[in-house]
Amino acid sequence: MYVEAVFSSMAMDEESKTPVMMLREKGGKRVLPVWIGIFEAASILYAAEGVEPPRPMSHDLMKIIVDDLGAVVDRVDIGEGGEGAYHANIHLLTGEGRRRLIDARPSDAVALAVRTGARLFVAEAILREESEVVFRDNSDLSEDEFWKDYLENLDPSAFGKYKM
Numbered sequence: 001m002y003v004e005a006v007f008s009s010m011a012m013d014e015e016s017k018t019p020v021m022m023l024r025e026k027g028g029k030r031v032l033p034v035w036i037g038i039f040e041a042a043s044i045l046y047a048a049e050g051v052e053p054p055r056p057m058s059h060d061l062m063k064i065i066v067d068d069l070g071a072v073v074d075r076v077d078i079g080e081g082g083e084g085a086y087h088a089n090i091h092l093l094t095g096e097g098r099r100r101l102i103d104a105r106p107s108d109a110v111a112l113a114v115r116t117g118a119r120l121f122v123a124e125a126i127l128r129e130e131s132e133v134v135f136r137d138n139s140d141l142s143e144d145e146f147w148k149d150y151l152e153n154l155d156p157s158a159f160g161k162y163k164m
Contacts, residue, residue: 002077002121005032007048007110010041021107023078023122030131032122034078034086039106059111066116070095073118076109080126090118105163 008024008031019041023032043053043059056064066073074091081087088109090102104112113120 001124001144002079003028003124003127005078005120005122005127007044007114007120010045010048021110023110023120025122025127028070029133030127032131034106034128036105036107040105040111043111044107046115047111060075062108062112063115066092066112071100073112073116074099075119075121076113077121077123078106078109078126079123086126098136141144 004026005023006026009021010032011020011022012018013020013035016035018035018039020037021044023034024030043057044055046057047059053060059102071091074093077089077091078086079089084136088102088104088105088106090112092100092102094100110120112118
């Protein structure tokens with residue numbers, strides 16, 4: 001079973017100096033932090049913030065190819081991949097109406113989903129076992145201050161063997 005989620009924000013793990021992609025349960029309070037690479041983080045942030053680089057990045061090229069072939073990114077699923085990593089599947093609808101499942105890293109799949117407006121889903125088991133419950137109802141902090149404070153108090157070891 002999968003739960004719809006949204007890309008919420010990006011932050012930096014101060015200890016490991018690694019970007020952390022935050023995926024939030026749509027309409028809920030669970031947040032799944034996923035440690036990713038710096039280039040993927042930059043690509044996701046560019047797209048999320050509407051920044052157009054002077055030349056297309058790899059994920060922009062992926063979108064261009066999908067569009068030129070008349071295909072559509074229908075959705076992205078993030079699930080357990082074994083060996084301590086998450087895996088993603090990109091659900092692609094071809095111009096001929098066929099469904100193709102493309103195996104991908106979660107960061108690449110999210111970078112493409114952000115560009116195409118595709119819906120994002122996370123396996124319920126991952127959210128149940130690996131997410132943090134975040135309550136902002138009584139917070140006077142700005143969004144940036146909130147996430148900075150949240151990440152400073154986040155212990156990556158709390159997520160066990162799972163990492164990106």
